[in-house]
Amino acid sequence: MRFLTAGESHGPALTAIIEGLPAKLPVDVGIIDSMLARRQGGHGRGGRMQIETDRVEITAGVRGGFTLGSPVCLNIKNKDWKNWQGIMSAAAEADTEKRVVRRPRPGHADLSGSIKYGHKDMRNVLERSSARETAVRVAVGAVAEQLLGELEIELAAHVVRVGEAAAEKLLPWEQLSAAAASPVYCADPHVSSQMVTAIDRAGAQGDTLGGVFEVRVKGLPVGLGSHVHWDRRLDGMLAQGLMSIQAIKGVEIGLGFESAMLPGSQVHDEIFHGPKRGIFRETNGAGGIEGGITNGEELVVRAAMKPIPTLMQPLRSINMDTKAAEDAAVERSDACAVPAASVVGEAVVAFTLAQSILEHFGGDDLETIKQRWQEWQQYLKSV
Ligand SMILES: Cc1cc2nc3c(=O)[nH]c(=O)nc-3n(C[C@H](O)[C@H](O)[C@H](O)COP(=O)(O)O)c2cc1C
Numbered sequence: 001m002r003f004l005t006a007g008e009s010h011g012p013a014l015t016a017i018i019e020g021l022p023a024k025l026p027v028d029v030g031i032i033d034s035m036l037a038r039r040q041g042g043h044g045r046g047g048r049m050q051i052e053t054d055r056v057e058i059t060a061g062v063r064g065g066f067t068l069g070s071p072v073c074l075n076i077k078n079k080d081w082k083n084w085q086g087i088m089s090a091a092a093e094a095d096t097e098k099r100v101v102r103r104p105r106p107g108h109a110d111l112s113g114s115i116k117y118g119h120k121d122m123r124n125v126l127e128r129s130s131a132r133e134t135a136v137r138v139a140v141g142a143v144a145e146q147l148l149g150e151l152e153i154e155l156a157a158h159v160v161r162v163g164e165a166a167a168e169k170l171l172p173w174e175q176l177s178a179a180a181a182s183p184v185y186c187a188d189p190h191v192s193s194q195m196v197t198a199i200d201r202a203g204a205q206g207d208t209l210g211g212v213f214e215v216r217v218k219g220l221p222v223g224l225g226s227h228v229h230w231d232r233r234l235d236g237m238l239a240q241g242l243m244s245i246q247a248i249k250g251v252e253i254g255l256g257f258e259s260a261m262l263p264g265s266q267v268h269d270e271i272f273h274g275p276k277r278g279i280f281r282e283t284n285g286a287g288g289i290e291g292g293i294t295n296g297e298e299l300v301v302r303a304a305m306k307p308i309p310t311l312m313q314p315l316r317s318i319n320m321d322t323k324a325a326e327d328a329a330v331e332r333s334d335a336c337a338v339p340a341a342s343v344v345g346e347a348v349v350a351f352t353l354a355q356s357i358l359e360h361f362g363g364d365d366l367e368t369i370k371q372r373w374q375e376w377q378q379y380l381k382s383v
């Protein structure tokens, strides 16, 4: 299974085509839309989210609420397009000369993208480098999550750090649902209020903040991914997907970076066997993956997001025409988007796991996949 997206931030719409979904998977548009709404939220979002109300339109591959096995095409309209039609239309280019972006923002794709593609107007880069693209990636992930739901696999995402404010320890699964009530999608209410304060303080100073989100997955069997090739290792696949999210600069699984500081006796999860539980572990430092293969424990993956590059108190940059020192361009912007990124992360993890499941248990329709899934569960019980 694979997908591509197309669309500019202020163009008419975003589109995704998913290829390789099995037939007869129920697809609930309401579930996709509620994930899209979650991605739009979170304390620290800017003015754009007041304009948009993201809704998916499925224009191919689904009939009567079920996939056909043909490519699925998803569309999300940009409501803001009507305000940008002049700037976005090539015919109006002469009128927009004064709005040409020539002062690259440090940390955004403006400088390297415009040099690489030879664009004078950096808008020709930022329109696509914008994380607006993540709206349709979340729609793709929401479909993947429905496939995982059919196999009783559950995902939860929440924010564990914004700037200095951080949740210390791994929260129990039952507590993760509390993230939905938090303005920053953090399941720890005390830390949540610290995060809100930190975002407000940064915003008041014209500054921005990054952070860390965590995605957890329950119900994965032993055996997804493989140790035999670099591109079949599930940890590598997850890291690639998460690193491809705009502004993500680090990914860790289980103890991750902390494991580099600890001795092996405090990192590795000892193996036990009992008559009722079969093979089991008491700890999960590995975060559910050993040797690139799921080990049957909960998947625990975290991603670090750098602060948003557009600062209302702009950083120093240059004017590309004169090369004189000037402040970077200021565009309407988010002050913090870690909560939104956590939803994107959930979508990316869902898609990667669905891909892996289709590779292992693949069939052309959902029933075949479920049957192979059941056989695998039986095998695991016999080990
Ligand atoms: C959900 C989300 C919202 C974002 N919002 C903004 C924003 O409003 N302004 C901005 O400058 N960058 C924003 N970013 C980050 C930029 O898109 C990102 O830094 C840029 O594309 C450069 O990519 P890189 O940071 O991976 O190098 C956002 C990222 C995400 C995931």
Ligand SMILES: C=C(O[C@@H]1CC(C(=O)O)=C[C@@H](OP(=O)(O)O)[C@H]1O)C(=O)O
Residues within 6 Å of the ligand: 009, 046, 047, 048, 049, 129, 130, 131, 132, 134, 135, 246, 331, 332, 333, 334, 340
């Ligand atoms: C539009 C979204 O995020 C955008 C990501 C983004 C960027 O530079 O990445 C810049 C901002 O766009 P605008 O310039 O239109 O205000 C954000 O709002 C979205 O998340 O749907």
